[in-house]
Amino acid sequence: MTKIKLYAALDVGSNSIKMKVVSVDENNQVSIIEELRKNIALGKDTFNYNRIRTETMLKLCDTLNDFRKIMDMYQVEKYRAVATSALRESDNRDIVLDLIKQKTGFEVQLINGAEEKHFTYLALEEKFKPTGDFREEGAVVLDIGAGSVEVSLFYNNQIQRTYSIQTGVLRLKEILNDLERLTIDYPKLLADFIDAQIFDVRNDIAGLEIENFIAIGGEVVQLRQLCTLKGNEDGQINKDEFNAIYGDFLRYPLPKVMRQYGVRSDNADHFLPTLILIQRFIDMTAAERIILSNVSLRDGMVAHDCLIDEKTILLRDVLDSAWGIVNKYNGNRKHLNHVCDLADALFKELKQVSGLKERDRLLLNLSSILHEVGTYISVMDMWKATYDVIMYSDLIGISDEEIHMIAAIAKYSGEHSPSYQAVADKGFDEQSRIRVKKLSAILSLANAMDRSKGKKLKLKSVNLKKSELRIKCTSDKETLLEEWAFQRRSERFYDVFGYIPKLQCKGDEDVVFK
């Protein structure tokens, strides 16, 4: 008789473990049932000792078991548990995950900054749906975490750039702890440190004249309450009001000003860096007001798992962020788009016989878009540079392991077929190795088909026939270079798939197989 679904989103964060239990009815109406937060400073362990101490681990397990009881009470059918930077960056993360699994039964998924961002943007979109899409208008989203700060620029309906800066509020506290007692002007020290960290980002953002500024995470919720108390509805504050608060916090002794503003003293260490970060970033934009949003990673998980058709949204966001990287490194969009389409067409035909999945298609798309980003850094050593750039990029919603695969696919697509050993040396397991080899073979072939980067071949059809993969193209231009390159890559393709690729390429009418 019950027509509601119950879902739990768990976030193993740097400061605390949080859980949100929601019910979703037939009309996709979400009701929050429970919100729990237990303070366990995993970040303190990781940022101090590079590992999670056993006692902290056990505490974490106890808490997860407590949360499990609440989930059982509501008969929750589905959950997602993620862990962010503190656990991700700890040396003993595998042991911790294993212990959690053994002691609590929870499968905790380690997510990176980009995946975190993906969830958060989903939540933001859900939130702003009724009032218009912030993507169209353009926005800077500043997500202040305990470990890192994630910055994203949206404009022209796309995520243009994303950054991950290592100035999370807890990390700052741990780094600057020793210095704090040495200076009477701690806020200045903090501001200087933050300035140094965000120097590069500043250059990118300044001049874009973006008018929406959204801050989330960390003590933003507290700042939001403070604004609501002052009569600002919807958690918005204009720049002048914000600057007044900021000024007070910089000018007066912390305990005094905290009392004055009614800020809980246990949050003091986090509140000040939050203010400084917001102040620095709003100055880079043309925004006149700050939207202090209370969306959380957990809201994003709810949106992702219960509300939104994942494929469309993820695809859009992740492709957006890949194109953002291409723009940054002055890539040839026309050529890349073409290669992407070609590779995609090959993939579709091969899917039935290759054992590749839909997720692999996404990885292929991303590798296709990104496979030349290294040229900007080094023409001589472009494949290695490409690998490095991708490895250090954030792609919305893509895990670290997948990033690694994308980097390898891109790199190997340009080189000779790598040996299994070479791929294994990169640290991939058997399954991933095969996927990397297959996808890089496809990309390599597609890339060959636009060797001159002139978009000369127009794809007509791709068909598997007998032991051949027949690709029909037309062209009104000279395609010798493409055909030559195709020939050179075909053996490698054959080695991986067992099909001989054949390119039919003639004038618009009479296509003959070569």
Add this chain to the structure above:
Amino acid sequence: MSFLNNQDLFINRELSWLQFNQRVFEEVQDMSLPIFERLKYQAIVSSNLDEFFMVRVASLKDQVNAGIDKVDPSGMNPQKQLSKIAEKVHAMVHEHYLYYQKALDEELKRHKYHMIAKEDLDADDMRSLEHFFDESIYPVLTPMAVDSSRPFPLISNKSLNIGVLIEDANDHDGMYFATVQVPSILPRMIRIKTHKEFKYTYILLEDVIELFIHRLFYGKTVILSHPYRITRSGDFNLREEDADDLLREIEKSLKLRKWGEVTRLEIKAGSDQRLIDLLMKELHITEQDVYEINGPLDLTFLFKVPQLVKMKSEKLLDKPHHPQIPSDLYQVEDIFKAIQEKDMLLHHPFDSFEPVIDFIQKASDDPDVLAIKQTLYRVSGDSPIIRALAEAAERGKQVTVLVELKARFDEENNINWAKRLEKTGCHVIYGIVGLKTHSKITLVVRKEKDRIRRYVHLGTGNYNDETAKLYTDLGMLTCNEYIGADASAFFNMLSGYSEPIDMYKLILAPINLRESFMAFIEREIHQAKKGQEAHIIMKINALVDPEIIDALYRASVAGVKVDLIIRGINCLRSGIKGVSDNIHVRSIVGKFLEHTRIFYFYNGGKEEIYLSSADLMQRNLDRRIEILFPVESVNMKKRINEILDIYMRDNVKARVQNPDGGYDRLEPHGERINSQEYLCDLSKLAFRTHVEDLVSLLQ
């Protein structure tokens, strides 16, 4: 502006409590009440005093022993408070017993009940009593003698004893001391054949033992014997002190000791000085701790009088009040549906407590209910609530119960049923270290067709179906989403699953209750300063907290009208010119123990009303887990305003504080309103009207 340092503006809390106990004593003196009701009040006065000596006097004595010399807001150090208490209590006890002998005893005789003195027994009586002594009393007596080889025995708290001096040629004093405990397993009053014109004649057990005391010391000569009784400090761990640091200080100074220190000795007036001196020396007490009693020791036996005589005559007792089922819940099949339709307010004991029990029982039976969570503080012995919770757990529902073991003097009872609950699979939480959980809340989580819905009961009194017939309390049943979410968060916090999160509606001690009260008072002050109407009404059991009192003084100065209806302790002084002229304090002591805590703030016309488990004492605000909850429905607010209005108009049971700090009854003029009676009538009327409506509908 602060009045905190003005000692004249604060009344010592102990002395204020004694004033309250005197107000209860005034009920003993109320000739308009049936005699047995007055006896019950006398028993209450006595048992109140026992607890006062076990807890409050004990605490002050501890402070003196620990060398703490801190003065209270009224400027008295512990030593001074103890002497003042002794002075007052000596006078009060004298008055109580004088009244007992001169009025109560006489009145009982008029009703043909006779408590006979030893001296008035005839030979017949002596024979039958001797027989009774030999058969029933003698076997359970254990005389204990004290000499060089046998140390002074441990006399247990609140036990009645007989001290005996026995001749001994070998002792250098020529005598030795022995003591006999009056067995508590035997009835205190023993009925004997009727005398003269009386219907019933009784003699006290200790008198019978005294008559035959020589039988216990065969071959010796009993010089004298007198009954005595001691009161000890209650178990230290279960006592609450008002300040953390104070507690630590005392703890440090106290050695581990099994038995509490003696705080009072009661002994029959006219007892031999040798016996008194000996007891003082052995019990380590001083003259001010010795109370010579002119009558029977320990008047709590008067509780039993009505039961003992099984009287038929209603004239000797009040007509019993029958709590009514509120019309909204009368013959309601589905209580959950009824709550969905609207929030319900229950005013006990005018409204029956049945719906609350029914709510929990239905929740236990209902297959859609996923979980029941409840705080239990003092529960009745065979509680239907406990049974329902156990059944729910057996049916596989998640049942979480927070049991507060620190409920004063009730701990053993609590442990027993808590163990029982655990066996059935309930998750039992035994309180939170350092914080007594005083809040009263029940949460029922139900999975309904299209949603999870939470039903909450919040109250000002305990989940005790017995006391709910005697205490006035307010309770609310609601399925308000916000309160439901807060209730969940509250239990998650109590069970340690989650940190306290920001609540939508509930205000909690020790998190933000104090600051909320302060903010509400400041808001009225602000209104008054703007020249707007400002009004605070608080109906509570105790007002002690200096910070709140200071705020109320400031409110009065600013022009806020402050009406306080305080049953018990009140440390504020009303009607002081320039300080508290706008504060009016009244206290209502009646047949039901006033226990509701209602807080009303005018708030510029947008009236806010809150109910709470908390009184305005430091311990409630800072050292206990308490809940303050808003009443938001228009109808419920209207009803609470009516209730407050009735209490404010009471001119029968209300006493009004005068600027000296004393309490005066009101001169009767106009319609006489006894608030509790009025509310009883009102609830009956409402019920009758409702039933009549139903009947007319059927016709």
